[in-house]
Structures are given as C-alpha cells and as structure tokens.
Amino acid sequence: xxxxxxxxxxxxxxxxxxxxxxxxxxxxxxxxxxxxxxxxxxxxxxxxxxxxxxxxxxxxxxxxxxxxxxxxxxxxxxxxxxxxxxxxxxx
Amino acid sequence: xxxxxxxxxxxxxxxxxxxxxxxxxxxxxxxxxxxxxxxxxxxxxxxxxxxxxxxxxxxxxxxxxxxxxxxxxxxxxxxxxxxxxxxxxxxxxxxxxxxxxxxxxxxxxxxxxxxxxxxxxxxxxxxxxxxxxxxxxxxxxxxxxxxxxxxxxxxxxxxxxxxxxxxxxxxxxxxxxxxxxxxxxxxxxxxxxxxxxxxxxxxxxxxxxxxxxxxxxxxxxxxxxxxxxxxxxxxxxxxxxxxxxxxxxxxxxxxxxxxxxxxxxxxxxxxxxxxxxxxxxxxxxxxxxxxxxxxxxxxxxxxxxxxxxxxxxxxxxxxxxxxxxxxxxxxxxxxxxxxxxxxxxxxxxxxxxxxxxxxxxxxxxxxxxxxxxxxxxxxxxxxxxxxxxxxxxxxxxxxxxxx
Numbered sequence: 001x002x003x004x005x006x007x008x009x010x011x012x013x014x015x016x017x018x019x020x021x022x023x024x025x026x027x028x029x030x031x032x033x034x035x036x037x038x039x040x041x042x043x044x045x046x047x048x049x050x051x052x053x054x055x056x057x058x059x060x061x062x063x064x065x066x067x068x069x070x071x072x073x074x075x076x077x078x079x080x081x082x083x084x085x086x087x088x089x090x091x
Numbered sequence: 092x093x094x095x096x097x098x099x100x101x102x103x104x105x106x107x108x109x110x111x112x113x114x115x116x117x118x119x120x121x122x123x124x125x126x127x128x129x130x131x132x133x134x135x136x137x138x139x140x141x142x143x144x145x146x147x148x149x150x151x152x153x154x155x156x157x158x159x160x161x162x163x164x165x166x167x168x169x170x171x172x173x174x175x176x177x178x179x180x181x182x183x184x185x186x187x188x189x190x191x192x193x194x195x196x197x198x199x200x201x202x203x204x205x206x207x208x209x210x211x212x213x214x215x216x217x218x219x220x221x222x223x224x225x226x227x228x229x230x231x232x233x234x235x236x237x238x239x240x241x242x243x244x245x246x247x248x249x250x251x252x253x254x255x256x257x258x259x260x261x262x263x264x265x266x267x268x269x270x271x272x273x274x275x276x277x278x279x280x281x282x283x284x285x286x287x288x289x290x291x292x293x294x295x296x297x298x299x300x301x302x303x304x305x306x307x308x309x310x311x312x313x314x315x316x317x318x319x320x321x322x323x324x325x326x327x328x329x330x331x332x333x334x335x336x337x338x339x340x341x342x343x344x345x346x347x348x349x350x351x352x353x354x355x356x357x358x359x360x361x362x363x364x365x366x367x368x369x370x371x372x373x374x375x376x377x378x379x380x381x382x383x384x385x386x387x388x389x390x391x392x393x394x395x396x397x398x399x400x401x402x403x404x405x406x407x408x409x410x411x412x413x414x415x416x417x418x419x420x421x422x423x424x425x426x427x428x429x430x431x432x433x434x435x436x437x438x439x440x441x442x443x444x445x446x447x448x449x450x451x452x453x454x455x456x457x458x459x460x461x462x463x464x465x466x467x468x469x470x471x472x473x474x475x476x477x478x479x480x481x482x483x484x485x486x487x488x489x490x491x492x493x494x
Contacts, residue, residue: 021154021155041159041221041222044221045158045220047221048218048221051218057218
C-alpha cells in the first residue's frame with residue numbers, strides 16, 4: 001500500500017468526494033463535511049472506507065464526535081488525522 | 092365500519108418484475124423456479140429456487156441507497172413504487188399524517204447477515220460496514236417506504252414466518268376499516284436466497300430438490316422464492332371521491348393460533364381461520380369461488396389444508412377452485428401471501444384462475460379442484476387467501492369482486 005503523504009491526501013479526498021457525489025477537484029482542503037453535504041451516516045461510512053483503504057482504526061465515536069481523538073472540522077484536519085494514524089499504526 | 096378497497100398493486104418476484112408480467116405468467120402457468128445463482132451453491136443440497144432473474148439493483152437505486160437497502164428492501168421499494176403509482180395517490184398534509192405502512196417480513200436482511208458473517212467468520216476481518224444494522228433490521232423495508240412516500244401515520248413490521256404478509260395486510264385492513272387511517276400501504280417481502288438462508292431451510296429436510304408440486308401425490312417438498320408484493324388499501328369513500336380504479340374489495344379476515352406444534356400444521360387451526368374470515372366478511376360458503384391455497388408442496392401442509400377446506404365447506408368444497416401459485420413463484424416465506432393476493436385479484440377482476448402447475452398425480456388426501464396445470468376462466472365473487480405459518484399462526488383474508 002502506498003502511504004506516502006501525497007497519496008494519503010489524494011485517496012482521502014477521493015473517498016470524501018465519492019461520499020458527497022462530487023468530483024475530487026470540487027473537494028478543497030478547507031471544505032467542511034457540512035459544506036459537502038455529508039451527514040452523520042455519510043461520515044461513518046467515510047470513516048469505514050478510510051479504515052478499509054489504509055488498514056487503520058480511526059478512534060471516532062458517532063455518539064460524541066467532539067470527544068473523539070479525531071478532528072473532523074475540515075477536509076484538511078481529517079487528512080492530518082489520517083496521516084498521523086497511518087504513521088502510528090504502520091510503524 | 093368503513094369499506095376497504097385495493098387501489099394499487101405492485102410486485103417483483105420470479106415470475107415478473109411488475110404486476111402485468113406476473114399475472115401473464117400465472118395465466119400461462121409459467122414456472123419461475125430454476126437453478127439458484129448464488130455464492131457457494133455447490134455446497135448446498137438444494138440448488139433450486141424462485142429467484143428474481145435479470146435484476147440489476149444499480150438500474151433502480153443509486154450508490155447511497157444501495158449502501159442502505161438490503162435485497163428485501165429493494166424488492167419492497169420496487170413493488171411499492173408500482174402500487175402507489177397505480178393508486179395515483181400523493182401523500183402530503185393531512186393524508187400523509189394519517190397514512191402508514193404495515194409490512195410482513197420474516198427473515199429481514201438475510202443477505203446482509205450472510206455477507207457480513209462471511210466477512211467476520213470466514214475472511215477473519217474485524218471491521219464491518221457501518222450500515223449493517225440499519226440494513227438488516229426487519230423494519231428497514233417499512234421504514235424506507237415511509238420515507239420515500241412521506242407516510243407519517245402508523246407503520247410497523249409483522250413477523251409471523253409464512254403468514255407474515257397476511258397478518259400485515261390484516262392489520263392494514265383493520266386500520267382502514269376502523270377509521271384510524273384512510274390509506275395504508277401493505278404487503279410484504281422476503282429475500283433469503285443466500286447460502287445461509289437456503290442452508291437453514293435445508294436442515295429441516297422439507298425442501299424439494301427438483302420442483303414444487305402442491306397437492307400432487309408425488310410432491311416432495313417446498314421450494315423457496317423471493318420478492319415482494321405491495322398494495323394500497325384505501326377507504327372506499329376516499330377512493331370513490333377521487334375516482335380511483337378499484338381492483339378488489341378487502342371484505343374481512345381472521346387469525347387463529349394452533350397452540351400445538353412449532354412446525355406441524357393443524358386442520359382445526361386452519362379451519363377456524365377460514366371460517367372466521369368468511370364470518371368477518373359476511374359471506375357464506377357457497378359465495379366462495381376461489382381459494383389461493385397456502386399449498387406449500389409439503390406432505391403435511393397440503394393434506395391438512397385440503398382436509399380443513401373439506402371440513403369448512405362440506406359439499407361446496409367440490410365446487411370451489413383452490414390453487415397454489417407457489418408452484419410457479421416458490422414460497423416467498425414472509426412475502427408469500429402478498430404475491431399470492433395478486434392471484435385473488437386476477438380471479439375476481441379478470442375472471443382468470445391461476446393454476447397449480449407441476450401437478451402430476453391425484454392424491455386422495457387432496458381431493459379438491461386444484462386447477463391443475465392450466466389456468467381457467469371463471470366468474471368469482473369471493474376469494475380467500477390462506478397462510479398458515481410455522482409456529483401454528485394462521486391468517487386468512489377474504490376479498491370480494493368490486494362491482
């Protein structure tokens with residue numbers, strides 16, 4: 001699996017774009033999930049797809065998103081979180 | 092009490108992906124049962140079923156919908172779209188607030204269960220898709236119908252094995268009959284033609300390896316089917332006021348419980364439900380021209396059902412027709428009564444009695460007119476639809492020709 005920093009960014013954007021039914025070029029780093037029309041079910045499905053794509057476990061609790069150790073404020077924060085998890089979990 | 096009429100019908104099953112194609116197949120006595128096309132079929136002893144063929148979910152639903160819709164929900168929505176389109180109803184305002192959906196489902200999302208058990212047990216994965224629960228739950232189909240059509244009144248799912256959809260339609264009838272709802276969407280669906288679903292049935296050793304031959308002396312078991320049947324039950328004055336086409340009248344129903352055995356049927360329990368449905372519909376034995384039999388093709392059901400009908404109808408039993416369309420579409424378990432109600436509508440509205448196909452040898456224990464192999468033209472005023480479930484839960488509906 002290619003886990004270089006650039007490929008993580010590309011793949012996460014692809015997953016989010018697919019969930020939002022948009023082209024990857026329409027997903028910018030400062031977009032929020034709300035901007036992209038992704039609801040709570042869409043979010044858990046995106047996290048599942050990300051976990052599958054990178055073979056990682058994302059510490060996200062849908063009951064208390066703000067308390068999870070995973071920042072979903074924007075596309076950029078999600079990508080940063082994934083990079084960190086990939087680094088930690090694929091040492 | 093309010094009169095209840097049917098103003099819309101929809102289906103998808105092994106005989107067709109809509110009502111006209113299904114009725115044409117029933118008229119022609121076509122068999123929808125064939126080799127199963129499912130993963131690991133080589134490990135099954137039973138390799139036939141009434142599977143819906145030539146069906147592409149992606150032609151009917153988008154990716155997000157498919158992530159949430161098990162096959163039984165997909166079938167339900169396809170049939171509901173046809174039924175509601177035929178009824179011409181649009182649900183908004185006060186109508187939406189009172190209209191609901193009651194469906195019969197026995198297995199729920201069996202394919203979803205099967206696929207995800209494979210993921211965790213066979214493939215050894217520790218993560219499943221987040222929608223497994225909302226996809227497999229038994230009420231998913233009713234809930235998605237309520238969401239797609241804006242039905243905000245009473246909605247729920249009834250699960251009584253092979254009688255599920257008859258029990259569900261009885262509840263819908265009661266809600267309209269009693270004035271609680273002007274319109275109810277009802278019926279049922281099933282899709283357990285997956286490895287685990289068929290394997291479980293295999294265990295009981297009641298399945299045929301070659302064909303479903305109800306009432307025939309050489310019958311050797313049931314054959315599973317899949318699909319959905321959905322109807323719009325509407326209060327008569329409501330339907331009349333808007334000039335809706337009426338397919339038939341739902342005149343009554345009855346339920347009974349054998350309180351005896353978890354799998355063996357009871358003549359007495361079946362007879363009480365049949366008698367009760369006629370009493371509720373205020374019709375006499377001699378009014379009944381057609382019975383859509385439960386007719387599973389098992390040794391036990393067919394002789395017990397024939398004996399119950401003979402007991403209830405006496406001399407008139409020799410004059411009425413009773414066929415099992417399961418010979419053509421298979422046993423849809425929780426959805427079976429709903430697809431079979433189409434045969435009752437065809438008898439009442441079109442004057443065509445669907446046959447019992449694969450009938451080869453008369454059985455003295457099933458000595459009724461089972462309309463063997465070829466459909467028949469006949470004028471019928473009252474039709475009954477039987478469903479007798481495992482667990483001894485029986486539900487019989489009575490329909491009248493609308494005139």
